Amino acid sequence: MSTDSLPTTLQTLEAAGTTYHYHSLPKAAEALGDIDRLPMTLKILLENQLRFADREGIDRKDMQALVDWQQTASSDREIGYRPARVLMQDFTGVPGVVDLASMRAAVERLGEEPSRINPLSPVDLVIDHSVMVDHFGDASAFQDNVAIEMERNRERYEFLRWGQQAFDNFRVVPPGTGICHQVNLEYLGKAVWTKEEDGRTLAYPDTLVGTDSHTTMINGLGVLGWGVGGIEAEAAMLGQPVSMLIPEVVGFKLTGKLREGITATDLVLTVTQMLRSRGVVGKFVEFYGDGLADLPLADRATIANMAPEYGATCGFFPVDDETLHYMRLTGRDEAQIALVEAYCKAQGLWREPGHEPIFSDTLALDMSEVEASLAGPKRPQDRVALQDMPRAFAKVMDDDGKTPTSSEEKGRLFSEGGQTAVGVEESYEHHDSQEVDLDGQAFRLDPGAVVIAAITSCTNTSNPSVMMAAGLLARKAREKGLVTKPWVKTSLAPGSKVVTDYLAAGGVQDDLDALGFHLVGYGCTTCIGNSGPLPEPIEQAITEGDLAVASVLSGNRNFEGRVHPLVKTNWLASPPLVVAYALAGNVQQDLARDPLGVDRHGQPVTLKDIWPSQAEIAEAVEKVKTEMFRKEYAEVFEGDAVWKAIEVPESQVYQWNAASTYIQHPPFFEGMGREPAEVEDVDRAHVLAMLGDSVTTDHISPAGAIKPDSPAGRYLQERGVKPVDFNSYGSRRGNHEIMMRGTFANVRIRNEMLDGVVGGETRHVPSGEQMAIYDAAMRYQQEGTPLVVIAGKEYGTGSSRDWAAKGTRLLGVRAVLAESFERIHRSNLIGMGVVPLQFPEGETRQTLGLTGDERVSIKGLSALTPGGKVEVTIEGDGGETTLEALCRIDTANELAYYRHGGILHYVLRKMIGSA
Incomplete structure (x- = not known):
């Protein structure tokens, strides 16, 4: 593509005695215009365009659009973005590795060397989503949970062990090591990336996409990254651009300092509430202001982590002295640190005091105004001040049809063991409570009982100040003689082994253990629903009493039903507050005023009495040493003896096991030749489903539990x-047979071909029978009949779920005809060889009176042009209608993917030199 009159931008800089080449933004500005007030995030995108200016699909207009963004603070231009690397977790990473393995099998079948198929960009996969809290509250919990995890997931782990040794540019962090985002922050992230190119060392911003929404955490280190779906991640790892619109950028100005007793968690819950209220979905958020000078990097990462919760694509913090301090603390090489400083200052990517870029919108927060907070009961943006928790829970009960009583019950909730409550504003009738006998202890379980107290999730376990605060609070509580309530399931699941090291060094792990917060695993647990079962008497009491109980967790997600199916209310909180609520035992208690219990002398103990001071926390944080990071990350890819003992063949091509119910060879490349066949028109297709407006990828993609009577359930039972x-x-994403059976199977999807039916059903038109969408698709396939889906506005909204497109393709759908598409799902459909078509303006399924019984033909698919028109003929009882539908293949790259049958086919042929 043309880069007319753009001067050479390749420059050199020196750092720690090494010469680096880089594409200079100031040099580019001489031709494109001043970029001093361009947001840092857009400067990084501009450098990305500049560096790949000689590649297909990028021209000067893309770069000029980024510079001109300063005039209107918005743009409608779509660009191709090539991140430096890709991050995966095991749930979302397994299908990506399955596709790579399948590509190798296809290459071998074509007579080429399979080892030619490798990721072109570095890929790190961290196994962190599979550990569950089956055991808790004792010293053996960690080993017991790891043993169960390995047994439960052996098939998947054998496959990933094979991938670890088979692929170049692909590393696996074994289970029991940490959470991908914390490992990324503490070890993988470099702030500035380098590679050898044409005999020189090229330096450029460390950027990434990840197959987990909380990839945004790395933005705290000045690394631009966000979560994407599997197809986009696979495209990135195979050297293809991620298609994106130049975003709006919202500036968030931070001033002041946090007050005594206020944590980074309180800050992030406040920021989340503010940004969600303002509306930043699909936008970049960039933090600026002189308050950053006093904001530790761990606090920045806490805020960046929750970008999905406030709705932004990312929450970015620029590089400054604090970035270098954190890199030094976490054991990064001094030469790397010197490069980060030199590069960012040369490129205008270094935060300078008083600098205020141009933004699409701005917000401001004086951090001294932040108060102690939680968020809940089911959305992370619903912040509740600590003193308002009793009223917040009372509202939950009221909304749930319960009737609050007067203060006649005051003092009862916390009377066990001689403790007395003071000032409880709301409580509930006795019949809402249940008598429980657990391990010889008899007690009454009341509404608001905290049945789960979990220090968990990357958000907070990456932050030494809040983790040490939790340990210090536990120490003070233990000294007072306070104990955790017997109905509370406690757990500690750090994001890396470094946390264990510094909790031990600070002398507080024993105190946490004494209150039941033993180590249960290193990974995502309670936050993603891996909280494990509650003790059976507790579950029985909740069920029989229909009790509204609570979890308190230091996570980022608290959606209804996510943490545990029996726990109706879930509250996000800082780690020290998690410990405090384990002591209190009930969210109805006002921790700002009421005693947590009584000491050994019968005197009331309040939260204020045991809350550690900032000075005490700072002293404890001094125990965090660089040597801890270097020790724990020295062999981060090695794994324990059990991981190493997993036997896998050292083959370049995976030996598929036909009996496996977790990993199967997908049919994407069956019959694929060296050259793409001409795209055939669609002749008299049947309609598989006719859907309304705002059908999300959650409606389309398989998710959640597998029902025994569903096609996927029947498949599994047939295999024992x-x-x-x-x-x-989610755990079976590597088996296409299960995933295609779950596509369009959501219990809330509504197919307009069936009156009043909710769920994944359709009508097989030739026979008139109602059946599961999967069953109908297979019958059509046997009959040799192509399929289409017809839909309304905003088809494919929501998260970028790759199986929403993969499953559509495997069911035999050739085209989706809708009124409009969500951008990412539209791109994913093309990436799987499914053509997205848009109704002409003014025409819809309703204006045409469609019932789903019609036959649909599409002509002109072999002669498509980006943004062109195609002829769609619809035959029904009322006659024949011909439309000029808009083909939503918008770019030349997308058209190439479609003509090859999908992006993986295109890349495969390119790798063997036939595309």
Whole structure:
């Protein structure tokens, strides 16, 4: 593409005695215009365009659009973005590795060397989503949970072990090591990336996409990154651009300092509430202001982590002295640190005091005004001040149809063991409570009982100040003689082994253990629903009393039903507050005023009495040493003896196991030749489903539990898997047979071909029978009949779920005809060889009176041009209608993917030199 009159931008800089080449933004500005007030995030995108200016699909207009963004603070231009690397977790990473393995099998079938198929960009996969809290509250919990995890996931782990040794540019962090985002922050992230190119060392911004929404955490280190779906991630790892619109950028100005007793968690919950209220979905958020000078990097990462919760694509913090301090603390090489400083200052990517870029919108927060907070009961943006928690829970009960009583019950909730409550404003009738006998202890379980108290999730376990605060609070509580309530399931799941090291060095792990917060695993647990079962008497009491109980967790997600199916209210809180609520035992208690319990002398103990001071926390944080990071990350890719003992063949091509219910060879490349066949028109297709407006990828993609009577459930039972061992769709993403059976199977999807039916059903038109969408698709396939889906506005909204497109393709759908598309799902459909078509303006399924019984033909697919028109003929009882539909293949790259049958086919042929 043309880069007319753009001067050479390749420059050199020196750092720690090494010469680096880089594409200079100031040099580019001489031709494109001043970029001093361009947001840092857009400067990084500009450098990305500049560096790949000689590649297909990028021209000067893309770069000029980024510079001109300063005039209107918005743009409608779509660009191709090539991140430096890709991050995966095991749930979302397994299908990506399955596709790579399948590509190798296809290459071998074509007579080429399979080892030619490798990621072109560095890929790190961290196994962190599979550990569950089956055991808790004792010193053996960690080992017990790891043993169960390895047994439960052996098939998947064998496959990933094979991938670890088979692929170049692909590393696996074994289970029991940490959470991908914390490992990324503490070890993988470099702030500035380098590679050898044409005999010189090229330096450029460290950027990434990840297959987990909280990839944004790395923005705290000045690394631009965000979460994407599997197809986009696979495209990135195989050297293809991620298609994106130049975003709006919202500036968030931070001033002041946090007050005594206020934590980074309180800050992030406040920021989340503010940004969600303002509306930043699909936008970049960039933090600026002189308050950053006093904001530790761990606090920045806490805020960046929750970008999905406030709705932004990312929450970015620029590089400054604090970035270098954190890199030094976490054991990064001094030469790397010197490069980061030199590069960012040369490129205008270094935060300078008083600098205020141009933004699409701005917000401001004086951090001294932040107060102690939680968020809940089911959305992370619903912040509740600590003193308002009793009223917040009372509202939950009121909304749930319960009737609050007067203060006649005051003092009862916390009377066990001689403790007395003071000032409880709301409580509930006795019949809402249940008598429980657990391990010889008899007590009454009341509404608001905290049945789960979990220090968990990357958001907070990456932050030494809040983790040490939790340990110090536990120490003070232990000294006072306070104990955790017997109905509370406690757990500690740090994001890396470094946390264990510094909690031990600070002398507080024993105190946490004494209150039941033993180590249960290193990974995502409670936050993603891996909280494990509650003790059976507790579950029985909740069920029989229909009790509204609570979890308190230091996570980032608290959606209804996510943490545990029996826990109706879930509250996000800082780690020290998690400990405090384990002591209190009930969210109805006002921790700002009421005693947590009584000491050994019968005197009331309040939260204020045991809350550590900032000075005490700072002293404890001094125990965090660089040597801890260097020790724990020295062999981060090695794994323990059990991981190493997993036997896998040292083959370049995976040996598929036909009996596996977790990993299967997908049929994407069956019959694929060296050259793409001419795209055939669609002749008299049947309609598989006719859907309304705002159908989301959650409606389309398989997710959640597998029902025994569903097509996927029947498939598993036919192979000897009992319903109790089904696991979830998420854990079986490497088996296309299960995933295609779960596509369009959501219990809330509405197919307009059926009156009043909710769920994944359709009508097989030739026979008139109602059946599961999967079953109908297979019957059509046997009959040799192509399929289409017809829909309304905003088809494919929501998260970028790759199986929403993969499943559509495997069911035999050739085209989706809708009124409009969500951008990412539209791109994913093309990436799987499914053509997205848009109704002409003014025409819809309703204006045409469609019932779903029609036959649909599409002509002109072999002669498509980006943004062109195609002829769609619809035959029905009322006659024949011909439309000129808009083809939503918008770019030349997308058209190439479609003509090859999908992006993976295009890349495969390119790798063997036939594309």
